[in-house]
Amino acid sequence: MRAEESARPDRLFADPFAAELAGDAGRAALAAYRAATALSLPIIEVRTRFFDEAFARAWAAGIRQFVLLAAGMDARAYRLPWPAGTRVFEVDQPEVLAAKAERLAQARPQCERVAVATDLAGDWPHALLAAGFDRSQRSLWLVEGLLQYLDAQVVAALFARVEGLSAPGSRLLYDVVGRALLESPGLAPTLRMMHELGAPWRFATDEPARLIGEHGWDAVVTNPAALAAEWGRWPFPTLPPDATGAPRGHMVEASKP
Structure with missing residues (x-):
């Protein structure tokens, strides 16, 4: 995509x-x-642009330490114009990072890229610290396209660990689906396919800000459909923000006071 x-x-x-x-x-x-699926919507495209712009806001604020959790095939370390002195930690399973390194063998990152080969189900904070992460520095964390695959208790543990590693002034970006979207008939074919691929969707919430807000962070929630409409890429009328029971996803930009 x-x-x-x-x-x-x-x-x-x-x-x-x-x-x-x-x-x-x-x-x-x-x-x-x-x-x-009957309809393909530009959610990933909008999400990518939104998080790219959030990275730029973090640079402008002087943040130079970034962590991509479940980095997968994210190429931001290679394609974004990083400020000098930036370190980007990519955390993912060893086989994922190895496949990525093979495919990008001829490319050079535009920052100091640090691959952290570990499973998020294990003690990834230890691996991150061992790789040189400085918990005394402000950081930006990215959790993109991940939460829907996790159980609720794993999601809670993930945010608790991010909180414990974050200096004041750090930022966090994540996306999550709403419960009505997870349960909507229109998404059923996608869910069946993901289950067949061995990656079923498990988690959804209608209180996306609360995931990190309960740790004292300030969070701003953005509806990707509204942003897609603003950019001329949404095929439906957008619903008002206070519409209840509507299928929707959420993108969150949070900061630690």
Whole structure:
């Protein structure tokens, strides 16, 4: 999806590494996804642009330490114009980081990139600290496209660990689906497909800010559909923010006082 978006004349971002990272298997998976769903909405494209802009806001605030949890095939370390002195920690399973390194063997990151090969189900804070993460410095954390795959208690533990590692002034970006969206008939084909792929969606919430707000962080929630409409990319009328029971997702930008 990021590769296709990058080829559009009205693209929301440019990711010159996405096509290589996706490979034939990624393109086949996308084709199967589209065959199984009646409608493909630009959520990932909007989310990518939104988080890119949030990274830029963090740079402007002087943050130079970034952590990408479950980094996957994220190419931001390679494609964004990082300020000098920036360190980006990419945390993911060893086999994921190895596949990524193989596909990007000829590319060079635009920052100091530190790969942290560990499973988020284990003691990843220890691995992150051992890799050089400085908990006394302000950080920006990215949790993109992950929470829906986790159990509720794992989500709670993840945010508690982020809180424990974050200096005052740190920031956190994440996205999460609402309960009505997870339970909507329109999403059922996608959910069936994800279950067949071995990655079922488990978690949703209608109180996205509370996930980190209960740790004292200030959080601002953005509706990706509203942002997509603002950018001319949403095929439906947007619902008012106070509409109850509507299927929706959430993007959150939070900061620690």
